Amino acid sequence: MxxxxxxxxxxxxxxxxxxxxxxxxxxxxxxxxxxxxxxxxxxxxxxxxxxxxxxxxxxxxxxxxxxxxxxxxxxxxxxxxxxxxxxxxxxxxxxxxxxxxxxxxxxxxxxxxxxxxxxxxxxxxxxxxxxxxxxxxxxxxxxxxxxxxxxxxxxxxxxxxxxxxxxxxxxxxxxxxxxDARTHDQSVALISHVPQLVSSMLAARLVDAPLSALSLSGQGLRDTTRIAASDPRLWTAILAGNAGPVVEVLREIRGDLDDLIEHFDAAAQRGPLEGGSVGAVHRVMDLGNRGVARIPGKHGGAPTRYAVLDVFVPDTAGSLGRLFTELGEIGVNIEDLSLEHSAGAQMGVARISLDPSILASTVKQLEERGWNTGSGD
Missing domain, CATH: 3.40.50.720 (NAD(P)-binding Rossmann-like Domain)
Known part of the structure; x- marks a missing residue:
């Protein structure tokens, strides 16, 4: 500042x-x-x-x-x-x-x-x-x-x-x-406190996971477990102080989980396409899509859909800085950015969110400058 x-x-x-x-x-x-x-x-x-x-x-x-x-x-x-x-x-x-x-x-x-x-x-x-x-x-x-x-x-x-x-x-x-205090507490239970618990519960499954499974970890697991590294003592006090609104959201999630467990149990016993499991999964995924679409965009504005461009970045000093510099020279405003790495690979993938109208021209100019976007013939 x-x-x-x-x-x-x-x-x-x-x-x-x-x-x-x-x-x-x-x-x-x-x-x-x-x-x-x-x-x-x-x-x-x-x-x-x-x-x-x-x-x-x-x-x-x-x-x-x-x-x-x-x-x-x-x-x-x-x-x-x-x-x-x-x-x-x-x-x-x-x-x-x-x-x-x-x-x-x-x-x-x-x-x-x-x-x-x-x-x-x-x-x-x-x-x-x-x-x-x-x-x-x-x-x-x-x-x-x-x-x-x-x-x-x-x-x-x-x-x-x-x-x-x-x-x-x-x-x-x-x-x-x-x-008012009650509206605040209900809001943060939904958008902050329960996500913290869900992330921690997911990460807890990794404590006894075999190394063969962990070696396959990708960005999806890192994204969903990032906040599980938060301070347990601080969060214990926070969650205990907001127990009422938190438990209301947890009960709703438990309803979804119980429904999925019931249908997956049926599918496991009768066959993968039996027991209504396909419909149950689709309902949860569809509602998730609709929920994500309601999250406000940059600066609290209306949700915006961006094109996502993957650029392979060598794991060497200065490579990421060079990519940013050249995107600036091209005139690209980076709306969002994430970096992904695969175990054993000597490069990462920069996932760049940008205006869909400039996606094709950006790919063309980056590849002319020697970058691999994975979109070649």
Whole structure:
């Protein structure tokens, strides 16, 4: 993120220096905002400070932030929010936990327990950005660029407090979307939390898989298991905090699985074309096609169909960079890109998504420049 003037005024205190907290801090620092960091783990806090995310302070160090961002796991976020509201009476406080109902309810319960009437300065939020790697070492100032940032005011949140969090989201390159807590939790259960579980369950089948099977692995397996490398401790807290909406989606998936198992059992006993197995598989695949077609396209726009061009790239230094350079010279805008590798092959395949209207001319010009697109006679 290039340095520019931000609407967010410092000092900003960030509690929790994991992936999200440190990424927010780096983005704010790049805009010249004064940032303080606090973390229950001194080692994590020092790493974030060494990365240039801000100045590490202890629990009792004096600090007068205008904005406090709680970036802790959801199971402790409510207590941290109320602590911040009590300790910094002039500050707006937000959390960036990926569940909202449990945290928002917890803030109200904790405030009531401590005799504090303070939720008007609290606005929940959740940037829809992340990686399978966690911790400050994976942080990136551009992590939120072009991503949704959900803002979840409570019934007492002041307009000024809500505007403060909207400004934060815009400053970090995200686009703010306002939702109530329940709608948010139902949405993330469907598009984030259950996909994480499904990916992990699929990858778990590989633990005892024979090497002969794993040696055949291709990009499809890598794509579907990539997020299975996520932090188990963090995701345990997230999923437990959103158990209700998650289990609703899991029950729907279980219905599909039970239907498939029933028909595959019948096919295994009576023959591959018996027992209705063909129809059951087709139903699931067809619904999957229709679901994928509804996923928004680039920048959150309408779904767009692109042509996919495969280009064979030698596994040598500079080859991929040369391909990008020559695509730029041809005038091709790469809409999306994936790289595939086969075991034992000394080359990879760059799968480039591009405007269908320029596919034929791009193939012709690349092959004239010596690239193999696999489309020759």
């Amino acid at each position: 290039s340095e520019r003037t931000l609407a967010t005024n410092g000092p900003v205190l960030i509690i929790g220096t994991g992936l999200l907290g440190t990424s927010i801090a780096l983005a704010l620092r790049s805009g010249g905002v004064e940032v303080y960091l606090r973390d229950a783990s001194p080692t994590a806090g020092r790493l974030a400070q060494d990365l240039g995310a801000g100045t590490l302070i202890a629990q009792d160090d004096p600090c007068s932030p205008r904005l406090v961002i709680v970036s802790t796991p959801p199971d402790v976020a409510d207590v941290c929010v109320v602590d911040a509201l009590l300790r910094y009476p002039q500050a707006v406080v937000t959390d960036v936990a990926s569940v909202k109902s449990a945290v928002c309810d917890g803030v109200f319960d904790e405030a009531k327990r401590r005799g504090a009437d303070i939720p008007s300065r609290y606005v929940g939020s959740h940037p829809m950005a992340g990686r399978e790697r966690s911790g400050a070492g994976a942080a990136d100032a551009d992590l939120f660029y072009g991503r949704p940032w959900v803002i979840v005011p409570n019934r007492y949140s002041t307009p000024d407090a809500v505007m403060e969090i909207r400004s934060l989201a815009v400053d970090l390159g995200a686009f703010p979307i306002e939702m």
